[in-house]
Amino acid sequence: MAATAAHTAALGGATPSVAVASAPAPTPATPAAVAMGGLTNSSLYVGDLDASVEEDHLYDLFNQVAQVVSVRVCRDQSRRSSLGYAYVNFGSPQDAASAKDILNFTPLKGKPMRIMFSHRDPSMRKTGLANVFIKNLEGSIDNKALHETFAAFGNVLSCKVAVDANGKSKGHGFVQFDTEEAADFAIKQLNGMLLNDKQVYVGHFIRRQERGGANGEQKFTNVYVKNLPETTSDEDLHMLFKKFGVITSCVVMKDASGKSKCFGFVNFKNQEDAASAVKELNGSSLDDNVLYVSRAQKKSERVAELRSKFEQERASRFEKMKPSNLYLKNLDDSINDEKLKELFSEFGTILSCKVMLQPQGTSKGSGFVAFSRPEEASRAMSEMNGKLVGRKPLYVAIAQRRDERNAWLQAHFAQMRPTGAMAAPPLPGGFHPGAPRLAPHQQLYFGQGIPPQAGGYGFQQPLVPGMRPPNFIMPYHHLHRQGQAAAAPRVGMRRSGGGGGNPPQTQQQVYIPVGPMHLH
Structure with missing residues (x-):
């Protein structure tokens, strides 16, 4: 333990501050923890490795702590590239435990290593019974800081903060304990507490396979509640939801000043209890506030749902309104919404009617009329298009979306434009461009x-x-009279000085x- 503390000080690491009433004492090692804590295991798993790390790099580093028996970097079978983790084997469990305590989270090639004892039993890795999920983590908290925070509640087998491609924290992480009791204890003590001045959510990890049920139904234990009164505390929220089943965590989210954000999360032990709470409490009232209660969603799920809903509503609106919506232009300045509705009301039921206005409030001369049925819009268009309203003939057509209008205009001008780049026709002889x-x-x-x-x-x-432009030749209006053409000078030609038999030289004139x- 002293070696670990010394190594931590050397690396400059600092344990994040946790706002709890009193720091719980570490739980004593259980027999199971002793069995998995390294007394019988001499193999270490080393994860989060840089892609350039080779066996000799690991051997040189770990061999400084204890004698290394073998090192294997796991690689892709086809490309032989590193998978980002390796196994280091020692001669004794004590050497492996010493290397883990000293070198865990030590940077290698710029990336901190994540070291844990190798567990050959796949059930230990996949059950997830003692796995804890943490979200809303402050950005500076890394694997080492998270490990030091949760190590006070039991033996930590694995600890990881999720990061993006640039190595920046995504704000959530995972901690796996050796026992469910240690995981429950950590959740109870840390959920809703401030970690580096930021309130965190701590709960049981739920595997992806368990989040969705058969026939597309959603299985969940975490419930999201919003529109809470500002005075609602964690205890008040717990009292409201406890009648539906066993609650593992309950928290009202607060800002940096401790003021309620008026929403929170309630995590149940059983999925059926969570579903019942959503069904019963959604739309109910709490101190004159109507509550919204639903399955807690990830941010990406919420964004995707809102985008899909918006696109569906947009498509439905245009599909419904397009054949029944009329566009009007060349409106007389005296026409307002009421007069426009009066003009078109004889053709059917008007759903909406609008004259477009300038920022100053004057008419733009255009507007829209939406009918309840396409037949009504068609009859109004045929009878009102070209009709004199006020002092102007009215233009009426089916309203088009901007992209449809642009496509139509492009096609229209393409038909008018020559198919190829055609040369200009030759000008009459002697004419300058x-x-x-x-x-x-x-x-x-x-x-x-x-x-x-x-x-x-x-x-x-x-x-x-x-x-007059250069080389201007004054035309003679009497040239059209017969019999005088021979005496007239030749237009576009000049005779040579001697007037001899030399052929005339053509000169370009205007x-x-x-x-x-x-x-x-």
């Missing part, structure tokens, strides 16, 4: 604003109202059609 494109019936007058157009090679043409003209 920088020129503004006008429809055949449009006329361009000098001095009017010309919209910006994309220039050649992606550059913008800087056109100013009233300014043409602005200002009126109808004919080229001959």
